[in-house]
Amino acid sequence: MIRALTGFATRNAWKVIAVWAVLGIALTGLGPMLFDKVTQSQSGDFLPRSYDSAAALQIAEDHFGLDPAATVVTVLVARTDDRALTDDDQKRIEAEADRLGKHRVVMPRKKDDPAFLVPDHSQTPKVAPAMLAPDRSFELLAVELTGDSSNEGVQSVYRTFRDDTRERFAEAGMRTGFTGGLADAADSADRDRTAATIGSALLAGLIVLLNVLVFRSVLAALLPLLAVAIVGGAASGAVAGAAALTGLKLSPSTSSLITVVLLGIGVDYLLFLLFRFREQLRARPEQPVREAAAEVAGRVGTAITSAALTIVAAFATLGVASFGDFRSLGPAVAVAVLVMLLASLTLMPALLAACGRGMFWPSRALRRPAREGFAGRFGELVARRPAALLLASVALLGALTAGMVGIRMNYSPPASSGTPATATAAEISRALPAGVSDPTTVYVTANNGGPVAVAQLDGLAKELARVNGIGQVGRTALSPDGRAARIDLYPTADPQSQQARDLVSGPVRAAVAAHTPAGTSAHVGGTAAIFADVSTAIDHDLKLVFPVAAALIAVILLLLLRSLLAPLVLMLAVGAGFTATLGASTLVFQHLRSEPGVAFTLPLVLFLFVVALGTDYNILITDRIREEMRGPGSARAAVARAVRHTAPTIATAGLVLAGSFATLAATPGTEQIAFALTLGILLSAAVLSLVLVPALAALLGRALWWPLRPTARATRSAPEPVNSFERSAS
Numbered sequence: 001m002i003r004a005l006t007g008f009a010t011r012n013a014w015k016v017i018a019v020w021a022v023l024g025i026a027l028t029g030l031g032p033m034l035f036d037k038v039t040q041s042q043s044g045d046f047l048p049r050s051y052d053s054a055a056a057l058q059i060a061e062d063h064f065g066l067d068p069a070a071t072v073v074t075v076l077v078a079r080t081d082d083r084a085l086t087d088d089d090q091k092r093i094e095a096e097a098d099r100l101g102k103h104r105v106v107m108p109r110k111k112d113d114p115a116f117l118v119p120d121h122s123q124t125p126k127v128a129p130a131m132l133a134p135d136r137s138f139e140l141l142a143v144e145l146t147g148d149s150s151n152e153g154v155q156s157v158y159r160t161f162r163d164d165t166r167e168r169f170a171e172a173g174m175r176t177g178f179t180g181g182l183a184d185a186a187d188s189a190d191r192d193r194t195a196a197t198i199g200s201a202l203l204a205g206l207i208v209l210l211n212v213l214v215f216r217s218v219l220a221a222l223l224p225l226l227a228v229a230i231v232g233g234a235a236s237g238a239v240a241g242a243a244a245l246t247g248l249k250l251s252p253s254t255s256s257l258i259t260v261v262l263l264g265i266g267v268d269y270l271l272f273l274l275f276r277f278r279e280q281l282r283a284r285p286e287q288p289v290r291e292a293a294a295e296v297a298g299r300v301g302t303a304i305t306s307a308a309l310t311i312v313a314a315f316a317t318l319g320v321a322s323f324g325d326f327r328s329l330g331p332a333v334a335v336a337v338l339v340m341l342l343a344s345l346t347l348m349p350a351l352l353a354a355c356g357r358g359m360f361w362p363s364r365a366l367r368r369p370a371r372e373g374f375a376g377r378f379g380e381l382v383a384r385r386p387a388a389l390l391l392a393s394v395a396l397l398g399a400l401t402a403g404m405v406g407i408r409m410n411y412s413p414p415a416s417s418g419t420p421a422t423a424t425a426a427e428i429s430r431a432l433p434a435g436v437s438d439p440t441t442v443y444v445t446a447n448n449g450g451p452v453a454v455a456q457l458d459g460l461a462k463e464l465a466r467v468n469g470i471g472q473v474g475r476t477a478l479s480p481d482g483r484a485a486r487i488d489l490y491p492t493a494d495p496q497s498q499q500a501r502d503l504v505s506g507p508v509r510a511a512v513a514a515h516t517p518a519g520t521s522a523h524v525g526g527t528a529a530i531f532a533d534v535s536t537a538i539d540h541d542l543k544l545v546f547p548v549a550a551a552l553i554a555v556i557l558l559l560l561l562r563s564l565l566a567p568l569v570l571m572l573a574v575g576a577g578f579t580a581t582l583g584a585s586t587l588v589f590q591h592l593r594s595e596p597g598v599a600f601t602l603p604l605v606l607f608l609f610v611v612a613l614g615t616d617y618n619i620l621i622t623d624r625i626r627e628e629m630r631g632p633g634s635a636r637a638a639v640a641r642a643v644r645h646t647a648p649t650i651a652t653a654g655l656v657l658a659g660s661f662a663t664l665a666a667t668p669g670t671e672q673i674a675f676a677l678t679l680g681i682l683l684s685a686a687v688l689s690l691v692l693v694p695a696l697a698a699l700l701g702r703a704l705w706w707p708l709r710p711t712a713r714a715t716r717s718a719p720e721p722v723n724s725f726e727r728s729a730s
Helices: 002-011 013-038 052-064 087-100 152-171 181-215 218-246 254-283 289-320 324-345 347-360 373-384 386-404 420-429 455-465 498-515 527-561 565-592 602-629 635-666 671-705 724-729
Strands: 070-079 126-132 139-146 174-179 440-446 470-473 484-491 520-525
Touching: 002 013, 002 289, 002 324, 002 347, 013 218, 013 254, 013 347, 052 440, 052 484, 052 520, 052 527, 070 152, 070 181, 070 420, 087 126, 087 139, 087 152, 087 174, 139 152, 152 174, 152 181, 174 181, 174 420, 181 218, 181 254, 181 420, 181 635, 218 254, 218 324, 218 347, 254 289, 254 324, 254 347, 254 602, 254 635, 289 324, 289 347, 289 527, 289 602, 324 347, 324 527, 373 386, 373 635, 373 671, 386 565, 386 671, 440 455, 440 498, 440 527, 455 470, 455 484, 455 498, 484 498, 498 520, 498 527, 520 527, 527 565, 527 602, 565 602, 565 671, 602 635, 602 671, 635 671
Parallel strands: none
Antiparallel strands: 070 139, 070 174, 126 139, 440 484, 440 520, 470 484
16 A cells, blocks of 8 residues: 555655645645634643642633633733822722723734634633732732633734833833732743744754755755645645544644644655655666655555554554643644655656656765765664673663663752743742742532532631631622622742642642532642642653553564564663653763653653664664575674665655754753653664664564564675675674
8 A cells, every 4th residue: 555655646746746745835824813712721620620720720610701712811910119009009000990991902913814714813802800918018000811822813913902001000100010820921032032033944954954964965955844844734734624523622832832843753754755756866877766766655655654653552542641731632643744754755756756866956866875984883783792892871871771770850940040021920929929820729519409508618718717827718699690609729839830839739629629618519629739730640640641652563573573572672762762851861860960850741751752763773673684684694793784775765854854953942941841852862773773772683583583583685686885794694
């Protein structure tokens, strides 16, 4: 089937290219609009209703009219002379708040943005006085805006509102400050925009530079970026469209994550084809280019398909996770990778067939036989001294793995710093509890669905006020229908800190369980409660996803390699790479930089990306070793040839993929993930695929393929340069 698909693509090259171009342009344009409709921004919405904070969120929506898509911005209003607010000042603030709540904020649009493709987030905010500081130094306003805080359009609406509010109060002799999730996201985006642009430019430059150095060609340097951009746009649109049709809700980070994944694997797969295509044209210069492209695509297509299905299997296992963010991420990435796989078997072979030898212009490399070079010498070294290199690799991986000693998980979200929003939050916390702008809320309902009396909750409110770490308790408020009540708690700790989560999951929930009146049920909600439950859900999911994903990957390797021993070798290799990367990350961030621990998502991210994507390189080298062992000569000579042919491919692809992950470091809060993914891919490419696996293959010989050992053939399909092992064998 793979050869039939690649053969069709090479025979109808221009038609296939035209279809992909149309799909890419159309779905790239529709993607942002579709993603906006299927994005769900509240972490609590991804939790099963069995979790306490999710049940609290449901009560807030059903009885208090909470909009799950809403985000709250806290506005600080103070006198410019920093004196205490007078009664007249308060009246002026409340009057201005009333006017702001009646003014529609229009979303700014770029001149070149088609109106039908860019969702309009214009809206009228809900503005209300929230709290007066005890020393009357400032008053807080609560502003409710609708939309995902990471959405560029929602952020532009916020900026418009912020600038208008600042100007209105400045005319009254007052200053303003803004904080909250949306305010912090907009400030961070403004601060990091230049760094993100530079990072993207550096990545594009790295890909082009590497391809120029390797292929000495214009087309081979630019084509990977162009092809991946077209396919990436089509894949993102397909993911958003599938989510819209199935009702699946996606996390705001899904789109950017898909972009990074597809850029890495897309360039990798095209490089696999380009290197093998150049090798084929050198070996058989008389062969028609379309025939050569079909033969190469059919041969490499098997390895690419297995590598892509490995990634799909790893991410598909997230479908068994309890945390909805994972459940939606898995199918989304799986669909995107399947689109990239289809492109690798159709668009990329079509590009090879259409460009032919012009793909490598103006290089003259096709006119001369391939030189042995460093890759050839390295291949001979691996085959000549496999035991020494194996021991060195194991020692390196073991030393890095030792860094896992004392590993701790850090469940605190990345803290923003140096933004106006954080400065405003710090000013508020000097006069009020840190949780005043993001309270923890206890929701109470009657078990029989009837009305709730405020008086019967006085005892619960008093007990909550006695909990150490609660700075203030708000008045009990009834819902409009009278069937639910809420008690706002203002912790002294930052709501996003580990201290706040421990407070909510421990003493607060214990007090609620012990003092909830008979005949009623109470649930604890809010940011701290949600993150506490998210950490519990993720701990559960890690124990489930790891073994399921490992089993699926093992099955795919078993079907591809048709061996019992080879899949075991590859699984042990990628496992060693995973633990070494996690150990190195622990060593750098927890032990050397004295951070609280490694990010709680890091083990899962490493497993999915380093194990799944890193397996690509192991599949490529192993598949080539098996192919070479079917040829004449000793097993070690076959290993030397396989390393010589695949080392440039794996090294270039690994650098490109590592570079794409390294650009994540430009985003504050992702330094750990950027470091770990970059190191993990480099270890997978340079140590596991080019040293550890070939060394084991050289030691085991054709027994690696037990119980089906490849037998040597008298001839090979294409002439190969003779290396020292073949000379010694003869």
